[in-house]
Each structure stands twice: as structure tokens, then as C-alpha cells.
Amino acid sequence: MKVLSAGEMGLADRRSQELGIPEIALMERAGVGMARVILERCAPRRALVIAGGGNNGGDGFVVARELHRAGVEVSVLPVKEEYTGSPGTNLRILRNLGVRLIGPGELDAGLGTAEVVVDALLGTGVRGAPREPAAGLIGKMNAASAPVVALDVPSGVNAETGEVEGVAVRAGLTVAAHAVKLGCVISPGREHAGENVAVDIGVPPEADVKPAVEWTTAGTLRGLVPRLREPAHKYSAGTLLVVAGSRRMTGAAEMVVRGAQRAGCGIVFLATAGSAAQSLDARLTEALVSGVAEDRGGSMASGALEDILQLAERAAAVVVGPGIGLGQERRELVEGVLRGVEAPVLLDADAVTVLAGSEALARRTAPAVVTPHAGELGRLLGSGAREVSERRLASARRAAEEQGCCVLLKGSDTIVVEGERASVNSTGSVALATAGTGDVLSGIIGALASRGIEVYDAARAGAWAHGRAAEIWLERTGWPRESLVATDLLPHVPEALRELE
Numbered sequence: 001m002k003v004l005s006a007g008e009m010g011l012a013d014r015r016s017q018e019l020g021i022p023e024i025a026l027m028e029r030a031g032v033g034m035a036r037v038i039l040e041r042c043a044p045r046r047a048l049v050i051a052g053g054g055n056n057g058g059d060g061f062v063v064a065r066e067l068h069r070a071g072v073e074v075s076v077l078p079v080k081e082e083y084t085g086s087p088g089t090n091l092r093i094l095r096n097l098g099v100r101l102i103g104p105g106e107l108d109a110g111l112g113t114a115e116v117v118v119d120a121l122l123g124t125g126v127r128g129a130p131r132e133p134a135a136g137l138i139g140k141m142n143a144a145s146a147p148v149v150a151l152d153v154p155s156g157v158n159a160e161t162g163e164v165e166g167v168a169v170r171a172g173l174t175v176a177a178h179a180v181k182l183g184c185v186i187s188p189g190r191e192h193a194g195e196n197v198a199v200d201i202g203v204p205p206e207a208d209v210k211p212a213v214e215w216t217t218a219g220t221l222r223g224l225v226p227r228l229r230e231p232a233h234k235y236s237a238g239t240l241l242v243v244a245g246s247r248r249m250t251g252a253a254e255m256v257v258r259g260a261q262r263a264g265c266g267i268v269f270l271a272t273a274g275s276a277a278q279s280l281d282a283r284l285t286e287a288l289v290s291g292v293a294e295d296r297g298g299s300m301a302s303g304a305l306e307d308i309l310q311l312a313e314r315a316a317a318v319v320v321g322p323g324i325g326l327g328q329e330r331r332e333l334v335e336g337v338l339r340g341v342e343a344p345v346l347l348d349a350d351a352v353t354v355l356a357g358s359e360a361l362a363r364r365t366a367p368a369v370v371t372p373h374a375g376e377l378g379r380l381l382g383s384g385a386r387e388v389s390e391r392r393l394a395s396a397r398r399a400a401e402e403q404g405c406c407v408l409l410k411g412s413d414t415i416v417v418e419g420e421r422a423s424v425n426s427t428g429s430v431a432l433a434t435a436g437t438g439d440v441l442s443g444i445i446g447a448l449a450s451r452g453i454e455v456y457d458a459a460r461a462g463a464w465a466h467g468r469a470a471e472i473w474l475e476r477t478g479w480p481r482e483s484l485v486a487t488d489l490l491p492h493v494p495e496a497l498r499e500l501e
């Protein structure tokens with residue numbers, strides 16, 4: 001699957017036209033391809049096409065003609081009085097064919113009988129929140145009982161960013177011209193798009209564009225994760241220090257360690273609160289567990305820093321955060337690790353939260369990666385979870401710039417940003433929305449970093465393998481996705497990583 005931003009698609013389109021391919025030829029191939037997908041997937045007897053005033057509406061007119069040609073009873077609602085250019089030509093053909101054109105007054109009846117509603121209202125040309133009458137039409141489409149297929153982009157979704165400023169169509173399927181639009185793989189646009197499919201519209205390779213934001217697939221990662229080379233001993237295979245857990249939170253530490261072990265770490269050291277060490281040592285037979293100083297609540301104390309830095313000297317990477325708890329002492333501990341550890345450091349969970357307002361991360365020059373979800377990133381940025389959820393790519397970019405580190409923003413669309421580089425992960429499932437999966441992810445990324453992979457690549461490869469492990473679990477068990485628990489991922493991590501060889 002190819003993913004391009006709206007701007008990149010516009011460039012590919014302009015270049016194609018400069019090479020002499022007429023706009024109407026691109027529109028024709030787009031509409032023909034989109035209609036074929038609709039016929040194959042939905043096989044409707046009656047369809048309603050809602051067409052906007054731009055080229056997205058023009059695609060809709062071609063789709064309507066193709067559905068009509070295939071024997072579907074089609075109604076088309078053109079929102080504008082007068083059409084010119086390629087959309088105008090295609091609307092004229094519909095008139096000549098006697099395809100039923102309806103006005104707003106007949107919309108409810110059309111929606112009531114349609115077996116598919118085709119959203120050709122707004123595409124990549126939308127600017128700002130949908131105005132009337134588009135906004136009202138989007139509401140009607142969302143209230144329809146028939147499935148909605150969006151052409152190119154669900155109307156109202158920003159194809160560049162995935163942001164939704166006002167209302168937006170909720171489609172079951174989005175059929176894009178040439179490439180899936182970036183805004184359809186980034187939340188919340190991703191959820192509005194449903195399944196994404198792209199159809200070929202004849203853009204020649206000479207006109208194509210290399211995307212600035214990578215859609216991370218096995219293909220883009222292949223060869224990145226090295227196989228162990230002989231002779232390997234446990235240290236050469238990657239040593240990782242995990243700083244995690246507290247008296248009341250031992251599971252998080254365990255899952256980070258296990259994730260790292262399955263991702264090929266040669267040896268994992270765990271530094272945890274003294275009172276948690278014994279039980280973790282018993283559970284983690286292959287890890288070297290050290291109990292360090294803790295406060296009265298059973299969380300690691302700032303006085304543990306010296307021991308932790310000593311352990312870190314033997315490690316090629318360090319993961320800090322899961323289950324360590326909050327408060328000033330943890331903040332001092334995390335700041336101390338950022339100051340004192342030269343090896344790549346991954347900060348997750350509580351370690352991200354305690355850094356709100358701290359300058360330790362921004363000051364650090366050695367590699368670092370933070371792996372927050374929207375709430376944690378919202379605290380780090382001081383912008384709040386809602387702002388991050390609504391503007392995910394922009395928020396991740398801002399954090400990466402302000403903190404001068406790699407940022408992995410968790411979500412159905414896991415986004416990884418460092419400097420100018422950005423990527424969106426292609427694997428995963430809603431099954432991952434369960435406790436502890438983030439801990440496993442930290443372990444995987446930490447292990448990859450400990451094996452010498454730079455943090456940006458470790459983060460995107462780790463996210464990919466983590467999502468892929470969930471997919472493999474679903475394929476193998478056939479169980480409902482709600483049933484997945486975080487440790488189910490572990491046996492599938494090696495299989496996922498093997499797909500990258």
C-alpha cells in the first residue's frame with residue numbers, strides 16, 4: 001500500500017499533467033477503478049452518490065456512470081448548480097445517459113433505499129471545517145443505515161494530517177486515487193476512513209513522489225534487524241538495563257524484560273525497588289535482578305541512582321519507566337539517568353509523565369526515545385491529551401523538536417518522529433488496547449537499541465514487530481480480539497522479527 005500526503009498527491013498529479021496526461025484521463029481512471037472496487041466489495045442494487053463541487057465530485061460522477069453501466073440503480077446528488085471542467089463534462093454524460101439526478105429534497109428518500117452511499121463530497125481540496133451545505137450532508141451520510149464508501153478521503157478529514165476540524169464522514173471503506181492519503185492512516189482520520197484501498201489512476205513513475213512520512217511496512221524495515229553473528233556471547237548479543245517496577249507494580253517490569261528477551265537481547269539486567277526484587281527474581285529466571293533503594297511507598301528512591309548508573313555501565317541501552325511510580329524522587333531518578341547514561345535511553349510510562357516541565361531530556365545530547373500515549377505526551381507538552389489526540393502528527397513532531405529526541409506516539413496509528421523523519425506503523429490491531437502491551441513494546445525497542453540499531457529505527461521496527469505479533473496471535477488462535485493479554489504477544493515477537501530478515 002502506497003501512502004502520500006495531499007500535497008504530495010497534488011505534485012504527482014501536476015507532474016502527470018505536465019507530461020501531457022489530461023486531468024480528465026486521471027479522473028476517468030480514478031472513477032473507473034473506484035467503481036470496480038465498490039462493485040466487487042458491495043455489489044449494490046441501488047446506490048446514492050453525493051457529489052461535491054470539485055474534482056472529488058467529478059470522481060463521483062464517473063463512479064455513478066460506471067455503476068449505472070453495471071446495472072446498478074443510481075441516484076446522484078450534485079451539490080452545485082453549475083459544473084465546469086472535468087466534473088462538468090462527466091455530469092453532462094450522466095444527463096445524456098438519463099442517470100437520475102436528485103435535489104436536496106429527495107435526499108432522505110435516496111438515503112432510505114440506497115444499499116451503498118458514495119461520499120464524493122470533499123476530497124483533498126477541503127479547506128477548514130466543512131461549511132453548509134456540506135456539513136449537513138456529512139451528518140446525513142453518517143446517519144444512513146447503508147454503508148458509506150468514501151472516494152479518496154472521507155469528507156471532512158484533512159488528507160494531510162488526519163485531523164478533523166468539524167464533522168467528517170465515517171466510512172466503512174475509503175477508495176483512494178493512486179495512493180492512500182496520509183490523513184487516512186493517522187487518527188482520527190484513520191477511524192473515519194475504515195478500510196483503505198488505493199486504485200491505479202495511471203500516474204507514470206516519472207511523475208511519482210517519494211513520501212516524506214513513511215508508511216512502515218516489512219519492506220521498509222527489511223535487513224535492519226541483524227541476525228546474530230558467530231561467535232556471539234551473551235554480551236555481544238545486546239545488553240539491556242531495565243529500570244522498572246515497584247512494590248505494587250511488578251508486572252510491568254516483568255513484561256518489559258520478557259519483551260526484550262524475545263526480541264533477541266543477550267542479557268537483561270533489571271533494577272527494581274528493593275521490596276519487589278525477590279518476587280521478580282523468582283519469575284524472571286533468565287534476567288539479572290537487582291533490588292535498589294526504595295522509599296516508604298515501595299517505589300525506587302532517588303538514592304538508587306548510583307546503583308542504577310553502575311548497572312548502566314554494562315548496558316548498551318536502558319529502558320526506564322514502566323511501573324516506577326510518580327513524584328519528585330522518580331523525577332530526580334529519571335533526570336539522573338538522562339544525565340548520567342551515555343547509551344541510548346528509552347523513557348516510557350511514568351518516566352515520561354515525571355518529566356513534564358523538566359529540561360533534562362532537551363539538554364541530553366546522547367540518543368533518547370520517549371514512547372508515550374496521548375495522555376502522557378499531553379502532559380509532557382503541557383497541551384493536554386485532547387490536543388494530542390486531535391493533532392497527533394503535529395504533536396509528535398513538536399515534542400521531537402522541543403525535546404530533541406525520538407518520539408513514538410502510541411495509538412492505533414503508532415507514529416514515530418525524529419528530526420525530519422516521520423513514519424506511521426502499518427501493523428497492529430485494536431486487540432492491543434489492553435494493559436501491559438506498552439511494556440512489551442518498550443522491551444522490544446530497548447532490545448533492538450541494545451543490539452546497535454539507532455533509536456529511530458529501533459522504534460519503528462519495534463512498533464512494527466509488536467503490531468505484527470498481535471496479528472499473528474489473532475491469525476493463529478482465531479480468538480476474539482478482546483481476549484488478548486499482553487504476554488500472549490511474547491511467543492510471536494520472534495516470528496514477527498523473522499519476517500524482517
Ligand SMILES: NC(=O)C1=CN([C@@H]2O[C@H](COP(=O)(O)OP(=O)(O)OC[C@H]3O[C@@H](n4cnc5c(N)ncnc54)[C@H](O)[C@@H]3O)[C@@H](O)[C@H]2O)[C@@H](O)CC1
Pocket residue numbers: 009010013026027030052053054055056057058059121122123124125126127128129130131132134151152153177201
Ligand atoms: N488531481 C488529482 O490528483 C486527481 C484528483 N482526483 C480527485 O480530486 C480531488 C481533489 O479535487 P479538488 O482539488 O477539486 O478538491 P475537492 O473536490 O476535494 O474539494 C473542492 C471543493 O470543495 C469545496 N470546499 C473546500 N473546502 C470546503 C469546506 N470547508 N466546506 C465546504 N466546501 C468546501 C470547494 O469549494 C470545492 O467545491 C481528490 O480528492 C480526488 O478525489 C481524481 O480525480 C484523480 C486525479
Ligand SMILES: [K+]
Pocket residue numbers: 056119120121122123150151152153154155
Ligand atoms: K470524499
